[in-house]
Amino acid sequence: MSENMGLAPPKSPPILLTREVVNAGFKQQVNELSGQHMDACYQCGNCSSGCPLAQEMDILPNRIIRLVQLGQRDDIINSETIWICASCFQCTVRCPRGIDIQAVMDALRQIALDEGIDHFGPDQISPELAASVPQPGLVGVYRKLAT
Template identity: 50%
Template structure:
């Protein structure tokens, strides 16, 4: 698992050990109500060697890459890049998070097309 954590650190370019769990990232995250794990908890899982749990949470897909956490972090950690690295690791395993065939037809007509395209890019391998 250490290799996987190193890979996430390499892909994101972030020093995971720099995080001291102050929670300022989670406190400012606008998407946190929809997440099953707080952003700082995702980093903590990586710090304690449980990357597989970080890869399974919905937080990494809910993250809107808005950079609020990045701006608030007193340690200069770009958490949005860590979220992106976790998504990349999943997608490299050809694990699609969004199943195109499972989108309801009525939703396709309601959802903005740009949102659908952006999600296809972000959530499919």
């Protein structure tokens, strides 16, 4: 479990931007679902620096927002980040632009789930865990990570 201790990769792979992809309406969809304005983000990185789970993520939260602005739907809904976010609202509290980033993550999870991408199923939990975790953990995980 210790191989993942370092910081998230400093560089994201290059992306190819085309007018069709950027204008396909993904950003608007996220705006509507989350009630936030993606264009408000000016990439200060405060969300990523405060995120307790940033080191577990493949794409940092501020980069997720940038990718939403650029309409990179596939990169996002196939990322680990949206499933690693624990909805702790640290980023939401600290965003100087007032974006509820947790709500954006929820919207992204919902878009992925609507595609039928379940991240966590009842078969993936061990019986001992299921018998001991307090119920908010069980209800929470299936509400957030499964359809």
